[in-house]
């Protein structure tokens with residue numbers, strides 16, 4: 001998690017800031033039954049994981065670094081917002097969280 005995330009190149013959206021999702025969400029299809037979508041914008045990075053990953057979170061609500069490294073992939077911010085939308089999270093809620101994270105970091 002860096003303060004100046006490098007842009008990534010998405011096939012569908014071009015150059016975008018990176019965000020992070022668990023492999024299970026990354027591999028799920030829009031038509032699949034929902035597997036949970038727990039997201040936050042801690043430190044300005046969008047991150048989401050499924051119910052199964054949420055069960056691995058520690059008492060502090062965070063996932064261990066090694067679990068994160070093994071089970072998460074980078075997707076572009078626009079892909080993240082599309083995935084969130086498929087799980088009932090509005091893009092407005094996400095941009096609000098991003099703004100709040102940036103205000104907190106400033």
Ligand SMILES: [Zn+2]
Pocket residue numbers: 022023024025049050051052053054
């Ligand atoms: Zn997961």
Ligand SMILES: [Zn+2]
Pocket residue numbers: 010011012013014016075076077078079080
């Ligand atoms: Zn994308």
